[in-house]
Amino acid sequence: MALDSGTGTVPSPGDATPGTAVAVTPPVAKRVPAERLHHGDTVVDEYEWLRDKDSPEVIAYLEAENAYTESQTAHMQPLREAVFDEIKARTQETDLSVPARMGDWWYYSRSFEGKQYGVHCRCPVVDPDDWTPPALEAAAEIPGEQVLLDSNAVAEGHDFFALGAFSVSHDGTLLAFSTDTVGDERYLLRFKDLRTGEILADEIAGTAPGATWSLDGTHIFYQTVDESWRPDTVWRHRLGTAKDSDVVVYHEPDERYWVSIGATRSEKYLMIWVGSKITSEGLVLESDDPEGEFRILLPRREGVEYSAEHAVVAGQDRFLFLHNDVVDGVKAENFVLSEAPVDDPANQTVLIPHRDDVRLEDVDCFADHLVLSYRREALPRVAVWPLTSDTSGTPGAGYGEMRELEFGLELFSAGVGSNPEWAQPTLRIGLTSFITPMQVFDYVPATGELILRKEQQVLGGYDPNDYEQHRDWAVAEDGTRIPISIVRRRVTAGDDAGPAPTLLYGYGSYESSIDPGFSVSRLSLLDRGLVFAVAHVRGGGEMGRLWYENGKTLTKKNTFTDFVACARHLIDSGATAPDRLVADGGSAGGLLMGAVANLAPELFAGILASVPFVDPLTSILDPSLPLTVIEWDEWGNPLADPDVYFYMKSYSPYENVAAQRYPAILAVTSLNDTRVLYVEPAKWVARLRATATGDSPLLLKTEMSAGHGGVSGRYEKWKEVAFEYAWVLDLVGRGV
Structure with missing residues (x-):
């Protein structure tokens, strides 16, 4: 036992009846001097031995600490039960999210009373011209409902469960999903045929959480991590082939950089992003050419961060960049928004200049409008920027009048919700505050109308x-x-x-x-x-x-x-x-x-x-x-x-x-x-x-x-x- 002799006692796990208080004195960890020498400075660390996770002595010490903590807090058990009961009583346990439309389906998630995890579902779009999400009721049967993944079933038999990737192919026929049943953030990636419900034979172990489909659904792009848990490699897997034949699409050897992959909302491009805390670089590939070579968008330069999204402005393909590079001799600390032709990304024109009081954080591109996410006065805000048909080529051509969404609250958080489609007449927005349960709106850019679709239910008369x-x-x-x-x-x-x-x-x-x-x-x-x-x-x-x-x-x-x-x-x-x-x-x-x-x-x-x-x-x-x-x-x-x-x-x-x-x-x-x-x-x-x-x-x-x-x-x-x-x-x- 990891205790100094005579200074403390700990019961073994079998010494106490569950739920009863055990009188124990605080565990006292033994001292094992270990020296650390850097820059002429010697440090003696007497508790570094606790790092050995595989040591039975370390595990016994942690269990002794748990036993002591339980003994010191046992009198709080009625209060713990009361707080738990209050949380449970206030929560709408059986519930549905607001459906989001993608392709021919409305996608949503369910929760059920008594179940630990969510259930991912979809139902068919009845009228292609109707973008009003169906008003689903948790207790009523939903016509055509299809359960894509029941996390409760997948988690069965495991003490821990986390869902990583959850990605439906563009044609809606395949699901890529990954799971972690240990807690170490290394996931098992699997695939499901949504037409038959069959789990496919393809399995890829040891992945990072995400997964991105090629446009035609033949390939999946995923990431793996190195020994330091750094996502460092992007792979391409062709469905139906052995994992051994997977191709390394990109590997980043510099240990300061993370790697990720995704796609533009327009579905025209796949994007690999390489980033440290202070530097970023993007690589791009046309989505209809999944076996092609990614090319660098803008070469990395130490201390320069950028992101890019694809937009069609005045009939022309553009990349919109958020970056903090030097503009007119001044470092754009809070970022600027610029645009450039897709075939000449370095030829940029600034659309929104730098401001000391506004931090630009994101730009979302849609077929006929842009959405800016930024913060001002320590609050996150959202503005919608219409795209016009103006092709005159004059400064500002193709862009209408930007409108910031107002909510009438002193403190709030507003942000873009689930908006999978490139061309859609509404914009899903989320709003909350310390006293405002989460509200889900559909904003109509054409009219400025803000339609409340759902407000988080707080039971008990909140x-x-x-x-x-x-x-x-x-x-x-x-x-x-x-x-x-x-x-x-x-x-x-x-x-x-x-x-x-x-x-x-x-x-x-x-x-x-x-x-x-x-x-x-x-x-x-x-x-x-x-x-x-x-x-x-x-x-x-x-x-x-x-x-x-x-x-x-x-x-x-x-x-x-x-x-x-x-x-x-x-x-x-x-x-x-x-x-x-x-x-x-x-x-x-x-x-x-x-x-x-x-x-x-x-x-x-x-x-x-x-x-x-x-x-x-x-x-x-x-x-x-x-x-x-x-x-x-x-x-x-x-x-x-x-x-x-x-x-x-x-x-x-x-x-x-x-x-x-x-x-x-x-x-x-x-x-x-x-x-x-x-x-x-x-x-x-x-x-x-x-x-x-x-x-x-x-x-x-x-x-x-x-x-x-x-x-x-x-x-x-x-x-x-x-x-x-x-x-x-x-x-x-x-x-x-």
């Missing part, structure tokens, strides 16, 4: 007027204003106006934006008086590309100090208090949690860290670990650059655990996670327990059969959410 959301601002150490999004149950006369228990969430990496979104499970917090807040710290993308640039590599500490500034602002304004403020973050947001635990432990009653990246320097120093080399553009390369090494060491949560009082900590991880290895939180908690002063509970919970996304199946996920929420509620005195 009324959005019972809740309020607003934007607040904190001021960082360097004077930068940091947005905070806040949602709570509406305060009425007679309510306690004092500092409210608050869950403050943060992420702050990879230019990822934490946008307003509705959560059924979050209602269990709000209805118990908790306030939910999001700190939109630098390192994310909410305020544009420079917001990201000023929270990565050698400016990464801004992410952490921004979060601390948000916490201090909420405390100083009287909105909350340190004894009722809990911080929450996962993955790279878990790095944020570990960093603020070291920086300002006095501000928080607790810290919830999911699959936390808390030992970043050890990981980023090891290029043999999954995805490490790719990460150097995000964090810097500490192997080659001593400045990066010592900067990372100065903020790494694991490296900087100190003899100080920490808040209560719950770290949740997964044994099969390939992105943030379980060993990081395991080492972190072991060092915290050996070093921290005070008596705050330090808990580690490891899912023993899951990956980076945690457990699979909606009921299991609800149980996990209930576990974490019960911990938060109990910590701030709302555990009733």
